[in-house]
Amino acid sequence: MDTTFQWHEQRTTTPDGVYRVLRAAILDGIVPPGGQLREAHIAADLGISRSPLREALTRLEEEGLVVKVPFRGAFVVEVSAQDVAEIASIRLRVEPYAGELSMEALRGEHRSLLMQTVEDLDRATKDNDIPASIDAHLRFHALFYDFSGHSVLQNLWNGWESKLRLYLAADHRSYSNVHDIAREHEGVVTHVLAGDVEGFQREIAVHFPSALKGRAAAEGAEDR
Numbered sequence: 001m002d003t004t005f006q007w008h009e010q011r012t013t014t015p016d017g018v019y020r021v022l023r024a025a026i027l028d029g030i031v032p033p034g035g036q037l038r039e040a041h042i043a044a045d046l047g048i049s050r051s052p053l054r055e056a057l058t059r060l061e062e063e064g065l066v067v068k069v070p071f072r073g074a075f076v077v078e079v080s081a082q083d084v085a086e087i088a089s090i091r092l093r094v095e096p097y098a099g100e101l102s103m104e105a106l107r108g109e110h111r112s113l114l115m116q117t118v119e120d121l122d123r124a125t126k127d128n129d130i131p132a133s134i135d136a137h138l139r140f141h142a143l144f145y146d147f148s149g150h151s152v153l154q155n156l157w158n159g160w161e162s163k164l165r166l167y168l169a170a171d172h173r174s175y176s177n178v179h180d181i182a183r184e185h186e187g188v189v190t191h192v193l194a195g196d197v198e199g200f201q202r203e204i205a206v207h208f209p210s211a212l213k214g215r216a217a218a219e220g221a222e223d224r
């Protein structure tokens with residue numbers, strides 16, 4: 001059965017409004033990974049023409065959430081457990097270093113940005129707003145790479161952010177109380193503000209075990 005697309009705000013025919021509807025449908029899991037975004041169906045549901053819809057799909061493609069297949073259409077990108085596990089295995093090693101490099105900036109002149117980001121995460125999770133919580137979650141971790149002053153670290157983050165966004169779409173929905181995510185990140189902030197590099201590294205390490213399970217499962221399958 002096809003998904004029903006509907007406006008969650010005032011109806012608009014702009015590409016930006018259509019983009020927000022489709023993006024929410026993807027990140028809320030309404031359209032699953034691998035699911036097709038049928039232009040005719042979406043246009044009919046939303047009462048729009050194909051032009052703003054195609055612009056919205058192009059924007060989603062640029063964001064890494066959608067892939068367009070010639071002669072078939074647009075599909076939500078699929079991210080495997082192995083993809084996520086490989087990213088997590090690298091993050092486990094480099095994110096503590098990014099945090100160490102960025103800590104001075106995030107304790108000092110950019111402290112307000114750090115606090116605003118964790119407040120955004122707190123508010124989104126309290127509201128059970130999955131797309132907003134994913135955005136805030138990614139912005140939070142991106143701060144350590146952005147303010148590390150290390151271009152290689154920044155490029156690493158940029159390279160895997162879209163896959164992490166799709167992974168978090170499933171991960172956030174797996175929580176019985178999504179607000180627990182905000183509480184977990186408050187612990188990270190405490191160590192940053194205290195300038196506690198070792199505490200930050202320990203706190204960050206607890207974020208990765210569930211993602212790393214995909215790698216362990218894949219390695220186990222190869223051994224059988």
